[in-house]
Amino acid sequence: xxxxxRLNYFLLILLLSGYVNKSVSQNSNNKxxxxxxxxxxxxxxQFGSETRIDISPEVGxxxxxxxxxxAGITYQYYNWKxxxxxxxxxxxxxxxxxxxxxxxxxxxxxxxxxxxxSVFDIQNIHLGTNRYWINSVFxxxxxxxxxxxxxxxxxTVLWNINExxxxxxxxxxxxxxxxx
Numbered sequence: 236x237x238x239x240x241r242l243n244y245f246l247l248i249l250l251l252s253g254y255v256n257k258s259v260s261q262n263s264n265n266k267x268x269x270x271x272x273x274x275x276x277x278x279x280x281q282f283g284s285e286t287r288i289d290i291s292p293e294v295g296x297x298x299x300x301x302x303x304x305x306a307g308i309t310y311q312y313y314n315w316k317x318x319x320x321x322x323x324x325x326x327x328x329x330x331x332x333x334x335x336x337x338x339x340x341x342x343x344x345x346x347x348x349x350x351x352x353s354v355f356d357i358q359n360i361h362l363g364t365n366r367y368w369i370n371s372v373f374x375x376x377x378x379x380x381x382x383x384x385x386x387x388x389x390x391t392v393l394w395n396i397n398e399x400x401x402x403x404x405x406x407x408x409x410x411x412x413x414x415x
Contacts, residue, residue, distance in 0.1 A: 276292040277410045301334040305331075340376055
């Protein structure tokens with residue numbers, strides 16, 4: 236357990252190092268800070284006997300031509316008709332994306348989500364509370380394909396390196412989204 240905590244802190248420091256990189260290095264282009272902002276995120280929908288809606292907007296900042304650091308929020312709605320039950324997950328994340336090649340990037344992400352105890356606390360660790368927070372550290376990468384001057388399609392594959400039975404994700408996590 237101690238190793239996992241140290242690994243989480245190391246990855247969080249690595250993730251935030253993009254902010255330090257900006258302050259200690261000279262960026263080669265002289266763009267206004269607002270021109271270095273990128274917006275995007277993921278949206279997912281599934282309807283039927285099990286309904287899932289995921290809305291996860293993000294904002295990033297290009298610290299260099301290859302490195303983007305940013306933050307986002309996550310909201311996920313689940314409804315199971317068979318059990319006549321629904322719940323919501325919500326939280327935030329910090330991320331760092333580094334362009335390895337023209338359209339290929341590596342990604343590190345730290346996410347914290349609030350989960351409903353009665354649905355997700357399989358090990359009964361959080362008894363006595365309605366909700367609890369779970370931390371996830373993701374590593375992986377993805378592919379970005381431009382669709383015009385200011386829009387790109389993004390496909391990402393991530394692994395939750397501190398996956399637990401309480402996690403709402405199973406490895407690998409595959410995401411599709413857009414950035415502009």
